[in-house]
Amino acid sequence: MDLQLSGTRVLLTGGTRGIGRAIVEAFLDEGARVGFCARDADAVRATQEALASRGDVTGSAVDVGDGAALAAWVEESAAVLGGLDTVVASVSALAIPDTEENWLQSLNVDLMHTVRLVRAALPHLERSSAPSIIAISSVSGRESDFASGPYGTAKTAIIGYVSGLAMQLAEKGIRANVVSPGNTYFEGGVWASIETGDPELFRTAVGLNPTGHMGTPQEVAAPVVFLASPVASRISGANLVVDGALTRGIQV
Template identity: 65%
Template sequence: MELGLNGKRFLVTGGTRGIGRAVVEGLLAEGAAVAFCARTADAVETAQSDLASAGTALGTPVDVADTAAVAAWVAGAAEALGGIDGLVANVSALAIPNNPDNWRSSFDVDLMGTVGLVEAALPHLLASGAGSIVTISSVSGREIDFAAGPYGTVKAAIIHYTQGLAGQLAGRGVRANTVSPGNTYFPGGVWSSIEENDPELFATALGLNPTGRMATPQEVANAVVFLSSSAASFITGTNLLVDGALTRGVQF
């Protein structure tokens, strides 16, 4: 299947590791140019070096909770790439325990980081004529699980926000979709840490998935890349679960 991504220009937040890194790699493999960001300068520098031979990948240290910094990054990326055709809002504070600090960081990073990115990029997406927005939520935004509280509540809000965008922008040439991953395992990630520090929780989570395993970042990224492409040109306003049948409820 031809995805039609060759020569397209994308923004990806949280692009140095895990799902974000796999999304950057997937877009580059399809011939897109990518500007990515992450909060840690050293991680951005390492990723930039690793990706140098894969295509045009421009890395910048950015804290997505800083709305002004996000707007400046988007403007610089649009100038460097000659425009923006799509974005992937991937950053999360991963603030799960129910306390005031986690509510605030979830709101500032997960939700407002997404809103700030979309608002800064929207004029460029409209100019593209075929713009794409993909936000990353979670199965925890759809079901009540161990991450109910700040994380799950804000992830649910991201789905609602994105579907609202889809309705508002459908007649203006911009699509908006959400990908909701199930538990995703990669070295150095949250589930790798839980496996080491809370093996009982890890075993419980693993046992809930009928596949007997967790997703890989690449499996989630495949869905993101497809929804970002012209092959998905009539798909907007959807929330795509990538969870190996982890969730049990029927999604209408």
């Protein structure tokens, strides 16, 4: 299937590791031009160098918790790319323990960076012929689990926010969707850390999934790219759960 993404202009937060990096790679493989950001300048530089042979990719060091810096990056990237067709809010603070600091960090980084990214990108998306907004939430935003609290609440709020965007922006032809991954394993990620630091929790988490294993970043990236494509032109306001049948709730 031709996803009709060749030459499209994509902006993504958090593109140096895990799900974010896999999304960057997947867009590049479809011929899209991609701008991404992350906080660590060295990681951004290394990622851009590693992916340069794969396509047109530009990385920037940005703290998405800094609203002014995030907005400036969107404007600079839109100028470099000649506009924007898709924005993907992928960064998470992964602030799980129930502390005051984690509540503030989750709301600022997970939720408000999504809001600020959309606000800054909207003028550019309105000029696109196939505009799309995608936010990465989590199954922890859909049902209660060990990550309920700062992390899970912020992820639930993201789903509600994007659902409202889909309705508000439909008349402008701008689609907005959420992708909610289940447990996703990659080296250097949170589950790799739990595997060594709390093997009992890791075994419990794996055992809860009917597939008998966790997902990969690539398995999350593929539906993100599909949702961004013109092929998915009738899909807006969806929360696409990518969890290997981990969650049991029925979406109605």
